Amino acid sequence: MSTASSEGDGDESTAAVETAAADYPADIGTEGRRLLYDLVSTPSPTGEERAAAERLVAFFEAHDREVWLDEVGNVRAPADDSVLLTSHVDTVPGDIPVEVKPGVDDEDVDTNPDEPCLWGRGSVDATGPLAAMAVAAVETGVSFVGVVGEETDSRGARHLVEDRAEAPGAVVNGEPSGWDGVTLGYRGFLAGTYVAASESGHTSRPDANAIEAAMDWWGAVEAEFDPEDYVPVFEQVTTKPVGVDGGDSADGLSVEVTMDVQLRVPPKLTPDEVRERADSHLGVGSDDGEPFGTVHWEEPIPPVMESPRTEVARAFRVAIRGAGADPRLLRKTGTSDMNLFAEAWDCPMATYGPGDSSLDHAPNEHLSLAEFDRSVEVLTAVATDLKGDGGGEGGAE
Numbered sequence: 001m002s003t004a005s006s007e008g009d010g011d012e013s014t015a016a017v018e019t020a021a022a023d024y025p026a027d028i029g030t031e032g033r034r035l036l037y038d039l040v041s042t043p044s045p046t047g048e049e050r051a052a053a054e055r056l057v058a059f060f061e062a063h064d065r066e067v068w069l070d071e072v073g074n075v076r077a078p079a080d081d082s083v084l085l086t087s088h089v090d091t092v093p094g095d096i097p098v099e100v101k102p103g104v105d106d107e108d109v110d111t112n113p114d115e116p117c118l119w120g121r122g123s124v125d126a127t128g129p130l131a132a133m134a135v136a137a138v139e140t141g142v143s144f145v146g147v148v149g150e151e152t153d154s155r156g157a158r159h160l161v162e163d164r165a166e167a168p169g170a171v172v173n174g175e176p177s178g179w180d181g182v183t184l185g186y187r188g189f190l191a192g193t194y195v196a197a198s199e200s201g202h203t204s205r206p207d208a209n210a211i212e213a214a215m216d217w218w219g220a221v222e223a224e225f226d227p228e229d230y231v232p233v234f235e236q237v238t239t240k241p242v243g244v245d246g247g248d249s250a251d252g253l254s255v256e257v258t259m260d261v262q263l264r265v266p267p268k269l270t271p272d273e274v275r276e277r278a279d280s281h282l283g284v285g286s287d288d289g290e291p292f293g294t295v296h297w298e299e300p301i302p303p304v305m306e307s308p309r310t311e312v313a314r315a316f317r318v319a320i321r322g323a324g325a326d327p328r329l330l331r332k333t334g335t336s337d338m339n340l341f342a343e344a345w346d347c348p349m350a351t352y353g354p355g356d357s358s359l360d361h362a363p364n365e366h367l368s369l370a371e372f373d374r375s376v377e378v379l380t381a382v383a384t385d386l387k388g389d390g391g392g393e394g395g396a397e
Contacts, residue, residue: 136376
């Protein structure tokens with residue numbers, strides 16, 4: 001476990017930071033921007049988060065904060081637990097040159113071509129939110145966790161909820177929402193693998209084989225959840241096949257198929273309800289109605305929809321207005337670690353972070369440095385408000 005450094009260590013760390021500062025681009029002048037730049041410059045695809053996690057540890061140590069890496073690699077920096085700021089350390093793969101240059105002149109991308117932006121993998125999803133939360137946590141003295149594995153199985157978040165003795169007072173999860181937006185809802189996630197096998201035979205025979213059974217089942221699932229045109233995507237079950245492998249077995253005696261599928265679950269349904277409806281079509285196309293194949297379902301992630309009237313949502317509205325913008329309350333069609341936190345902890349929460357989410361995982365991923373600064377300002381105000389240090393300022397909108 002790493003704890004607060006001695007006075008001598010603190011002086012050495014400060015000198016090292018000042019020396020390194022000369023190597024940063026001109027627009028990377030503040031400590032927060034340097035942390036952001038360092039983290040984006042440190043590749044951290046899922047499973048390879050250690051170097052980035054150690055940079056976060058060094059940041060908290062430099063500010064005399066207790067900090068350590070837990071059993072799965074999460075960065076744990078507990079403090080005032082009335083608020084937990086948390087985001088994920090890992091990114092999707094992708095080699096985007098790290099550089100500071102203007103944004104793009106594109107009406108579909110929310111960056112200003114006249115403002116310097118940091119380009120690089122993770123700048124938006126979610127290293128930008130991660131760095132902003134680390135800075136705000138140090139500024140306000142609240143708890144911080146950088147979790148691993150969010151882009152795949154959320155193993156960091158799952159370990160965190162199992163390992164903590166009790167819920168924090170409130171949670172702010174870090175994902176890009178834009179500095180003036182706050183996300184209150186996410187759909188759930190259900191993934192599975194359909195498996196079937198049938199006897200091999202001449203392709204001229206009319207009998208259905210395993211590949212046809214897989215196609216029939218998935219077609220029935222898509223029809224089951226086919227929405228009316230007027231239903232918003234957030235309120236739909238959306239279906240997506242993400243992989244299929246089929247053909248003759250190695251011994252040539254059977255036809256085998258596996259199909260990987262994903263379904264997004266709206267808050268009005270549970271993953272179990274969606275799974276049962278999908279399983280009800282396993283017998284489609286068979287002569288006797290018996291299931292042709294089976295589905296091996298993975299552990300689901302439930303949907304979440306937080307009230308806009310919680311103290312967390314209110315604190316964000318106050319902070320964003322105080323920074324000069326009209327707050328946007330968002331519902332996202334994807335899934336985040338907030339889904340798991342909401343299932344495990346009975347406390348108010350929201351998701352927030354700088355960046356245009358349309359740039360998530362994109363080859364042109366980049367983050368406005370001015371937006372990063374504004375998000376730190378908002379997060380600092382929110383954490384201060386929720387700690388109860390904000391006096392009367394946070395009491396009314």
